[in-house]
Amino acid sequence: MSLRNRLLALSLLTLLLPWSGWKLLQELERFLRDAQETSLLATARTLAATLPFEQLSQLQYLPQQYAFLRQLQRQPELDGYADDWPQAEHGLEMVSTDGLLTLRLLAGTSGSALNLLFEVNSTQPLNRPGDLSKHGIEILLRSPRGLQRFDIRPEAPGPIQLRGEGVQGQTEGQAEGFWLEVEQGYRLELSLPGQSRLADFQFAIQYPNTEGGTGWLRSGSGSARSAWLPLIPAWTEVSRSLADTTPQATQAWLLDRQGWVLADSGEASTPGSSDSTWLQRLPYRWVAGGRTEQRSLPEEAPLRMRQPPVSLALLGEETSLWSQDPETAVLSNTVAVPVKSAGRVLGAIALQSSSDGLLLLTNRALGRLLLTTLVITFGLTAGLWYFATRLSQRVRRLAAAVNVAMDEGSVAVALPLTHDADELGELARNNEKLLRAVADYNQYLQTLAGKLSHELKTPLAITRSSLDNLSSQPLDEDSRRFLQRAQEGVDRQAAIVRAMSEASRLEASISVAEWETIDLVEWLKGCAEGYRSVHSERRIEVHLPVGPVRYRCSPELLAQALDKLVDNAISLSGPSDSVSLLLQHDAEHIVLAVRNTGTRLPEEFQGRLFNSLVSLRETPGSSPHLGLGLYIVRLVAQAHGGHASAANLAKESGVEFTLKLPLKRA
Numbered sequence: 001m002s003l004r005n006r007l008l009a010l011s012l013l014t015l016l017l018p019w020s021g022w023k024l025l026q027e028l029e030r031f032l033r034d035a036q037e038t039s040l041l042a043t044a045r046t047l048a049a050t051l052p053f054e055q056l057s058q059l060q061y062l063p064q065q066y067a068f069l070r071q072l073q074r075q076p077e078l079d080g081y082a083d084d085w086p087q088a089e090h091g092l093e094m095v096s097t098d099g100l101l102t103l104r105l106l107a108g109t110s111g112s113a114l115n116l117l118f119e120v121n122s123t124q125p126l127n128r129p130g131d132l133s134k135h136g137i138e139i140l141l142r143s144p145r146g147l148q149r150f151d152i153r154p155e156a157p158g159p160i161q162l163r164g165e166g167v168q169g170q171t172e173g174q175a176e177g178f179w180l181e182v183e184q185g186y187r188l189e190l191s192l193p194g195q196s197r198l199a200d201f202q203f204a205i206q207y208p209n210t211e212g213g214t215g216w217l218r219s220g221s222g223s224a225r226s227a228w229l230p231l232i233p234a235w236t237e238v239s240r241s242l243a244d245t246t247p248q249a250t251q252a253w254l255l256d257r258q259g260w261v262l263a264d265s266g267e268a269s270t271p272g273s274s275d276s277t278w279l280q281r282l283p284y285r286w287v288a289g290g291r292t293e294q295r296s297l298p299e300e301a302p303l304r305m306r307q308p309p310v311s312l313a314l315l316g317e318e319t320s321l322w323s324q325d326p327e328t329a330v331l332s333n334t335v336a337v338p339v340k341s342a343g344r345v346l347g348a349i350a351l352q353s354s355s356d357g358l359l360l361l362t363n364r365a366l367g368r369l370l371l372t373t374l375v376i377t378f379g380l381t382a383g384l385w386y387f388a389t390r391l392s393q394r395v396r397r398l399a400a401a402v403n404v405a406m407d408e409g410s411v412a413v414a415l416p417l418t419h420d421a422d423e424l425g426e427l428a429r430n431n432e433k434l435l436r437a438v439a440d441y442n443q444y445l446q447t448l449a450g451k452l453s454h455e456l457k458t459p460l461a462i463t464r465s466s467l468d469n470l471s472s473q474p475l476d477e478d479s480r481r482f483l484q485r486a487q488e489g490v491d492r493q494a495a496i497v498r499a500m501s502e503a504s505r506l507e508a509s510i511s512v513a514e515w516e517t518i519d520l521v522e523w524l525k526g527c528a529e530g531y532r533s534v535h536s537e538r539r540i541e542v543h544l545p546v547g548p549v550r551y552r553c554s555p556e557l558l559a560q561a562l563d564k565l566v567d568n569a570i571s572l573s574g575p576s577d578s579v580s581l582l583l584q585h586d587a588e589h590i591v592l593a594v595r596n597t598g599t600r601l602p603e604e605f606q607g608r609l610f611n612s613l614v615s616l617r618e619t620p621g622s623s624p625h626l627g628l629g630l631y632i633v634r635l636v637a638q639a640h641g642g643h644a645s646a647a648n649l650a651k652e653s654g655v656e657f658t659l660k661l662p663l664k665r666a
Contacts, residue, residue, distance in 0.1 A: 007388035080180025238263035561636035569596035610634035
């Protein structure tokens with residue numbers, strides 16, 4: 001991990017500050033929730049305990065089955081559709097004894113008229129179209145005016161006109177309706193003028209059963225004790241009492257055992273979404289989102305409530321639920337407590353307190369605290385990151401300059417940071433001293449060969465002439481053998497002097513070398529033929545591009561460098577290994593490479609092979625190896641503006657020495 005990344009990782013510890021503030025916000029938010037929930041539950045218990053005896057009696061003696069009479073704002077259009085009925089999904093549901101027929105009944109008053117909507121569905125296909133002979137609905141109404149009977153048997157779907165019959169057979173009252181056939185049954189929508197004070201009614205629905213006979217679904221079927229179905233409207237007096245006793249911004253409902261809303265306190269004042277921006281609502285969703293159910297708020301005047309926590313309260317449990325509107329972030333706390341008498345659950349009191357989702361963050365001081373901790377944390381992290389970046393850049397500049405100086409083997413490259421007064425400046429000055437010492441040592445090694453060759457020529461000549469004079473004298477057998485060994489040693493020393501002189505002469509000859517434009521493809525072919533003739537026992541391959549490659553160079557210098565590389569490849573590989581010559585080029589460079597199989601370079605020597613007097617040969621041979629061959633290759637590459645490199649091939653298949661030269665136009 002880099003120094004910058006380490007400092008950046010260390011700066012992450014500053015996140016403990018906003019994290020601790022975040023935990024504090026969550027604890028305070030939980031405390032505020034518990035306080036509001038406790039207060040709302042206490043209010044609900046008080047309302048349930050102080051419910052007047054009259055309402056308790058009414059709850060206790062409510063029939064097990066009745067039709068809730070909703071108050072309609074306008075007269076529904078008689079078309080068989082339920083789109084003009086509020087909350088049409090809530091109705092009295094009944095099922096026939098054979099399970100073939102299901103009914104949903106809606107009842108409502110508008111002015112002085114009683115409106116009924118029968119939605120009949122069958123699990124079996126009904127006899128349609130046009131065959132209504134086995135379908136019909138008989139309705140019996142009981143009111144202060146007496147009994148009325150309607151027998152509805154339409155001949156075809158559409159509007160119907162009815163005239164009610166009294167129990168004595170006289171004709172009384174009129175009714176309008178609409179019979180609409182749907183996919184699995186039909187709907188019958190009725191309007192009974194002057195029946196708004198109707199006490200109760202009963203009905204019987206005729207339908208064809210699966211056996212070809214006639215089945216009936218009656219209002220007294222199932223668990224009902226009586227065939228008469230009461231019509232019970234909302235309790236307006238209890239609603240006014242709830243409106244007077246319910247706290248501000250809180251809505252209350254009185255529910256029966258089936259969840260029908262018998263009374264409510266009216267619409268409560270709730271904050272709109274304009275009170276807070278989305279940017280303010282977002283943090284609260286992070287703070288308390290895991291403990292808040294995302295769901296839309298209930299309707300302003302629900303007719304029936306069966307979702308939690310009402311369903312649990314009707315079972316005798318006090319419950320509470322927090323929910324949040326996903327669109328407006330309005331937060332609501334709904335509590336429900338059972339209404340009991342003599343240990344029996346008669347109904348429930350439900351309270352809902354709605355507020356802006358920012359229960360905690362509306363406190364501006366806490367909001368500023370959170371904002372301040374975040375700003376400090378991010379500011380500190382950014383400062384540390386900037387400091388780490390600057391420090392890392394300085395270290396990289398120094399490292400890059402040192403690498404360039406080491407590659408060039410001189411101190412001509414000026415090191416940065418040498419004038420800085422901190423620890424990196426001291427490191428840069430020490431590196432400058434070290435590079436100067438290394439450059440002096442490399443300069444000494446580069447001139448050592450020339451100095452030694454010059455100094456050894458005279459003593460070698462004296463020794464050789466003395467041995468020649470001695471060989472002309474008569475000597476015995478042992479003396480002759482010793483003389484021969486001395487001459488071999490002198491020849492070996494002379495070869496060493498010639499090798500050192502060759503490097504010195506090459507350095508001097510580079511400046512006066514003749515440059516010309518040649519075809520490297522033909523030039524490399526000729527060199528390869530010469531290597532094959534000299535090393536006929538070895539396999540030498542040539543890989544050339546298609547077409548000529550024109551290049552301006554010194555052919556003699558390139559040939560000397562190639563000779564050194566091929567000699568190095570052949571001497572360091574076995575007879576069964578192959579040697580390959582490769583020529584490649586692109587738009588900017590020419591690459592001349594020599595590969596051989598069977599050997600590997602130590603990783604630690606790959607960067608120093610082309611220095612003077614560096615050799616990896618462990619076994620001495622017939623020819624001296626002073627580590628000057630690859631040094632000559634380096635000089636030739638630098639003379640052409642390129643560089644030399646060596647690397648191991650993949651999968652331990654061998655070694656590749658490369659001359660990469662910049663392309664020059666002919």
